[in-house]
Amino acid sequence: MFFSIIIPVYNRPDEIDELLESLVKTSYSKEFEIVIVEDGSETTCQNIVEKYKNMLLISYYYKPNSGPGDSRNFGMKNAKGDYFIIFDSDCIIPKDYLNEVENALDEKFVDCFGGPDKALKSFSTIQKAINFAMTSFITTGGIRGGSEKIDKFQPRSFNMGISKKAFEMSKGFGNIHPGEDPDLSIRLWKLGFDTRLFPKAFVYHKRRIDWEKFSIQVSKFGKARPILNSWYPEYKKITYWFPSLFVIGLVLSFLSVFLLFDWGLKLYFVYFVCVFLLASIQNKSVIIGGLSVIAVWKQFFGYGVSFLESHFFISILKRDPKKKYPKLFFKISEENHFEEKGSFVTEKKIVENTDDKILRIPKIIGLTGGIGSGKTTIAQYLQSKGVPVYISDVEAKKVMEQPEIISKIAVVFGNDILNSDRTINRDKLAALVFKDSEQLKKLNSIVHPAVKKHFKNWVLEHKNAPFIFKETAILFESGGYKDCDMIVTVTAPTENRIERVLKRDNTTRDKIIQRMNNQLSDEERKERSQFVINNENFENTKKEIDQLLSVLLKTQ
Ligand SMILES: CC(C)(COP(=O)(O)OP(=O)(O)OC[C@H]1O[C@@H](n2cnc3c(N)ncnc32)[C@H](O)[C@@H]1O)[C@@H](O)C(=O)NCCC(=O)NCCS
């Protein structure tokens, strides 16, 4: 078995340093690979990784930000191993970890495992307190951690393993975050795979270090759980309600003081004294004991209140989770993300051993968007920065001036379509084709092959550029996306697009809508793209383009 360790990272070079240092010290004697996926970070860990190049077998990828789940999928897709082990960047790995995993797999193979987490002596007092809240048997740790049944354990993505086969069949993580790990476990079960806890394969997990981040994290967890419950009602558990019941109980206890019952509050007081004592004893520090009380409080309230809110909107009002809680979802397509997302490699078809003996071709970035979205404006901005851009409408117009193309069009659409000088009357042709998709197909079948050939030659002329853009409204419709390494979609509200085209062209609203009806919707294009630019305010658009260019330059 060859292990590939997959680590997504976002703006945390220091964490990677400590994690890699711990892997250098491993007692595992066989070769293994580390795949680091830099998820669009501004502060990258590239320099840190370089430091370990001679000590560890590392592949380092930089890609635009798409969330931890998608980044892990990206890493697994590019990994060479047959079993993938996933860590969060804020983990430190004990030296026997890989031996423990191999032993457990040898003893009884499983396609997906999870391991526990522990705190290190060097962790800060807050880290230790948070760790207590997340793992102790008297808090929700009892619910989510080691006490779950070993053979029905839902691995957490900070420390888990998955076979290549299980990854390929499940297509990996979905786009919900947090909650992507239980979501994956349930989908694996449905596919007939088992998941198991490997108690000895623990890692040291630093977790969010400040209170604010911790509160945000637990609150997001509380929101995600009812969404997962709505997707997989057969896997609901009463334990998911505990924090909310804890909060409701506390509120009722406060209220009952007015009715002169104070035993409820006393019970809560006793509970928190127990938390304090247990955490103080376990950590040999009353300070950590005190901080653990705060951590448990934050955890129950953060999760409990958010769970209730989300349960109300998702389970009772049946609101669409993606609309109600868009921040819990990363922008990737659930259907296609395995084939088309994350990786820049799609179906590279542009040069198939031509006579030119091309050694390399530039990265091709598709730039698409509906009519009036602003593609050409963006294309011109890119050109002003020295980036080669193929503007398909312009090139198609030139192609349509070629006598043989004109003849073909005249044969299909009649000589009436021509002006007196035998050029094409574009207004007439547009009126014909955009109201009848069969006619448009005929026109496309004449023009598109010629444009495709022209584009191929154009790419060869720019073969020394690091990357080039291909701008076209109908990138997906024409199949042009297959030549692209990455796709950028430009969007703008429909009404703005119509207004812009009315201003730009001598046309009517109906004619613009006719063209829109012959193009994919913004939603469809977005789903199939790696990068989306909302072009409402052009100053912002320029910033997004500059950011994209800097990523592209870094990833060459
Ligand atoms: C019908 C024609 C003559 C109308 O010409 P016109 O000068 O009015 O439009 P122009 O070519 O500048 O295109 C303007 C916009 O219309 C839309 N559009 C153009 N062609 C298509 C098409 N085949 N399908 C859907 N939308 C289209 C796009 O948003 C495009 O940016 C022309 O659009 C055409 O020949 N289209 C077929 C060839 C084609 O697909 N060209 C575009 C890229 S290869």
Ligand SMILES: Nc1ncnc2c1ncn2[C@@H]1O[C@H](COP(=O)(O)OP(=O)(O)OP(=O)(O)O)[C@@H](O)[C@H]1O
């Ligand atoms: N952010 C913006 N704000 C306002 N106007 C804009 C913006 N971006 C582009 N425009 C204007 O909107 C019009 C349409 O833009 P553009 O020609 O770039 O669109 P397009 O996507 O290439 O459309 P088509 O599919 O018709 O070729 C242009 O006149 C352009 O100047």
